[in-house]
Amino acid sequence: MILTSANLVFIVTLTIMPFLLIGVIKKIKACFQNRVGPPVFQSLYNLVKLFNKDEILSKDCSWIFRSGPLISFSGMLLLCLSVPWLPLQPPVPGCDIFLFVYVLALIRFFSIISSIDAGSPFSSFAASREATLSFLAEPAFVLALVALGISAHSSDLALIFGQPIENNRIPLSVWFFSGLALFLSGIVELSRMPIDDPSTHLELTMVHEAMVIENSGPNLALVEWSYALKLLLFFGLIAQCFVYSLSKIIALPPLLLPLSVLVVMLALGCLTAMIESFSVKLSWGKNPDFIAYAVSMSLLSSLAAFAMNGGS
Amino acid sequence: MNDLVLILSIPIAATLLAIFCPKIAVLSRTVSLALWFYFAILVYLFAPLFASKQAIYLFAGLSADRIAAAFILLTVIISASAITQAGIFFEHELLSENPAENLHVRQFYILAMLFLLSMITVFFCQNLGFLWMSIEATTLLSAGLVYFHRSQNSLEATWKYFIICSVGIALALLGVVLIYASSQYACSEGTLAIPELIRLAGLLNIPLFKLGFIFAFLGFATKSGVFPLHSWLPDAYSEAPAPASAMFSGALLNCALYAIMRLCDICRASGHFAAAFSILLWAGSITVIAAAIFLVHQHGIKRLWAYSSIENAGLMLVAIATGSWSLFLLQAANHSLAKTSLFLLSGNIIQATGTKQLKDIRGVLTFCPVWGVLLALSAFAVTGVPPFGVFISEWLILNELMVMGQFLPVAILLAGLALAFIAVSVHLGQILFGVPKKNFRIFRPTLSSLVPGLLLLGSLVLGFTVTPSLLAVFTP
């Protein structure tokens, strides 16, 4: 890997952006609650703190429990390095849509079994919920990416997202609906409101938080970090979709592109914070109704992809 | 402009009277007298039309030719008869065990007058947009009439009527839009005026126009209860009070079919009548046979006549399909007179027996012979027994079809008519004969038979006097 300026930007954003996003979301939520809120980089400080802490392990858990966070962190890091979440060519080339989806699934699998391994009843049923939700949300997520792939005539994510902006041949509607579908399924995948309330303390309603309820110390730090990376990855993809659909209406200079993606990522963070401040967490039975919206958007996207493809 | 004032005057005056006059007896007498007076005014207004002039111009886009004038007169006769009978009907209703509220009766009069006005407007419309709006107005205004009894059943019927007809009329709007779009090929701005469309018929975009015709036909057919879009009709006719049912069957049905006729006018001018012809012919024939089959298994007396109305709507469609508007007019007039008589008599019987169920109505001939005889004669008149007018018009329609060489529809129609006749006769026999229930409450048997009797007489007169030369008056 050569240290070009593009790569430098990539690495810097990779290290700072995840914590910034989490910080911004928390800050804005605090704003809506008339609180000052934690410092923007509090999650980074937390990480440092957690790495310095001792780890407490249940006497029932095995190596699976320990390895889960490690696998999810390394998988997430791999994805972040190979998927163009800024529209710059990623350092590790050749990430296919399906590779991406499978690595995500692999990560999910390991986090699920590691939380079951902990033996706590909360983490077990949270794992079951996680499995159910991702089972429902994954089609939307995959279909949205596939629609992009159809329009781009390639399943290489670097090709889909990394195309030069002037002759990007994916139509606006596909970008837009895919972006919406990714955002809605991202809410599910990232365990955010209205599917899961990340700030709740209620054991029985949590999904992600309950899954990691047994993790502590460096183990928890890895979980938090990989969650931050996942947030970055998803927001990056979604932000690109919206930036590209915007670029169909307003001509964006190619150099501004990474900047505008970053801005849109932060805007998405604001949007998420607003949703979390004002929406109501859905009843468990209503979650499929919400996910149906994600599926619909991805259906619309693939419909548009097919229709436009037929036209051109 | 004066004509417009004349036409608006009586219904609006009657509406105002109904709003401000709390006395039902005064109200009902005044309104019925006013309506007959209205009829006289209209005859006076339209007299020159039949003598020489081509059309009566009312307002931008509103004018009436001979056939429209005839339909208007028919509508007013039917409404006047129904409203006259309504006086007796409500008098009884107010004395019954659970009397209707004074306010509801007044609301009935208000709505009925506005409804009448909207129906008259339909015939004046020389613009598809206006035509659509006035048909929609008839739906909105008459929904309240169905809800007169304030019962759960009437509410259900009203809701069905309201929602199904609204959707149907919305489709008709789509048709109107498509026709408008097609007219933009003929003139740059496009037009909805019917005379203009007729003039430009040759230049219309035909695929668009055909599509528009189909949608408009579907919409107006829903309103006229053509099979299979009829599901609201028996409910609404059955749940509305008898005078309202009479207006629905005798007048509103004609409105919707008149709109279809107007469409056919344009169709014919465009030289593509053949497509419309087969649509109308088959829709009509299937409606006739379907309604006849439904007639066999009916439990409610007014539902029986409702299905008979559907059957007649089918016949009228066929009449339109033959391309002879005067035939359509004749069939409409005959059906309206006889059917109104039937509905009004049934209203009497339902009030006397307190039930709409056929199985509970027995021995009408025994307990009130006048009603029984008139009911039998009206029913025969409706099913087309000579010497009543319906027979003549049905015969003319079938004759026309035979001349055209459409033998299969003729066979279907004949089968349908025969089946309908048998079904009605069987039900009629059960109504007329047998042992009546004890608690019949006959109410002014002579007075309440007056209007139906006169209508029946009208039907008889039509049966004897119609000649092709008379019909030729209406051929444009």
Next chain:
Amino acid sequence: MISIIEPKDEMELLPALKQWLQNDEHRLGLITSLDGKQLVTLLLDLASRQAKCWITEFAGDSYRSFTSSVPQAHWFERALFDMYGLLPKGHPRLKPALLNEAYSGIFAPLRSLAEHDEGKSYERDLSYMDVGGEGVYEVPVGPVHAGIIEPGHFRLSCMGERILNLEIRLGFLHRGVEKRLTEVPLTKTRFIAEAVASDTAAANAIASAQAIESLAGLVVPEKAVCLRALALEIERLSMHVCDLGGMAADLGCGAISAAFSRLRGSVFRLGELLSGSRFLRAYILPGGVARDADRYLAEFARTLKPLRKELNVVIDSFISDAMVLERLDGVGVLSPAFAKEFGLVGVAGRASAVSYDVRKVFQNKILPEPRIRFESAGDALSRTKIRVFEIGTSLDLIEQLLASLPSGPIAVAAPELLVPDSIAVGIVEAFRGELIHMISTDNKGRIKRYAVKDPSLNNWTGLAIAVRNNFLADFPVCNKSFGLSYSGHDL
């Protein structure tokens, strides 16, 4: 009020109780014992505004259980077993209610020491209900929860995401309050009494004061009665606002929850102006109230007006939110039949068509009558609606009380002697519902037995029934909608 004491034979107790409860105007107040040798059944007659005590002497350590015929007795019988070691024969599920695993089998707090020395032991069955069937699993929650809430253990038997059964085990906060109340001097009683449940401080203090005043024959000055009512309504207001905020937090509406928290601060301010304590502590004393608030009333009124306006805005945006309505609709349904059978009180009762409100029946006639509303859906939504309605009622009452505050002394001299050998009760509509303090005196006029019945005692069973067949994830919402007290229950 002093209650009428009637001896009742053990055999006729159950039929008499059943018959008593058949009348809609009759209620069962509480069942307890004085020293473990008798049953005291406190009955309330809402029509004649009287309290009646049936004293049933029996020999030995056991009596016939009522639970099977009078379901609302079951919690009392469990408490009796914990406190006195009295065994209800034929109780269907005799589990500890007030004590937990930490207490040994020979310990019965209200038994005299002499009896403990005899080495009697009371076997407590600590097992949980076993729900059979394939795929049924248990989720234990608590007693230590993830948030800062009181301890209570919930054993949820679930099938997938559905709750089949909930077993509630409380008693982790057992502090021996009732025992302590009989030991402290009369002047200190009020401090212990209001600490029974600190979020219900005013109500507990008023109930205690009422009971003591009845026993001392004191007539409280009118002004003190009004000031007490004011304190009670402020407490109700503050706790209802708090509960709504908690509900908003549980639903995930962070912004609304924060707004409620802020407004609760303003309500505390009202309390401070009135009593000098934001939590209304040490304000109410037997004979009257501790402080005259005349100086602060102008500011009180000034604070109240904007508070009402802001509350309306926040409540409106919460309760008219379609998602909130949808979220709460049909969650945790407690049918009116169950509510009646288990004698539910307060908000939860009124949400399930139990229209009983102590203020309508037992409060002093000079106080303004509250408007009462009840719903019959019995779900979390109706409980929230009732709570919202009661906030409005409390605000109205506060305004009315302020407008018509009588003048005069605020207290009479505190009592020194109580009437010997009688039983008096203080009944108050606390924000959770009917709160009863019952004091029985011995032949020298000392407090022999001090029994407290917190509204939560009636309602915990309601929660256990209401959550059945709901989603596991809906449990916190159900729980919050009932808003019950742990410490008030664990005496």
Next chain:
Amino acid sequence: MMNEVNLLTVTAAVFAIMMSGSGQSRTNLLLYAMQTFFIALACLAQAEAKGSPELYTVVIGIIVIKVLTVPYFLSWLANKIEARSDPGAFLPIPLTMHVSILLFALSHFLALGLPLFKGIGSVASDATGAISLLLTGMLFMLTRRFALGQIIGFLTLENGIFLFAVTQTKGMPFIIEMGILLDVLVAVMIGGLFVFRIQKSFEHIDVTQLNGLKE
């Protein structure tokens, strides 16, 4: 210019699709208002393109009547009769949304396949939006249990026709556009009145249970 109209109509159709995915009366009405607002915008774009001053008045009419008055009235009604969420009649509600997407696809092919508008210059995807609205409205009417849902479905259907009229013709005569608007307003008022009556008389507004007249 035409491209903008295209985007607006498709957005309106997407709002209708989203509307069909919600059982909440209030959400439905909000999405209906959004959908109608975009139709008004499409109408505005047409008004600019065609330079027709009358269309501007129509836009104002739409916004006042269909974007503001009608949804407000209906949500007031829904509140009054406590008709919060519709359980759906024949299909689960999320599935309705997926079916309406299929209908959207269908309307795309219909718009392409019909012998329409080649000569006038409008884009076929406007027709896609309009037909999709029409079909979604019908689907909505069929799959809702509440009488209120039927009114909303009818309004959506009518929106589709209106959109069709605006985009596929050179503008209907002004008086007729306004007449249609007025008709819709009156129809909604009367329909609302009957919904209210149904609630009072049957204590529910479930139209699938209105079957007293079946024989």
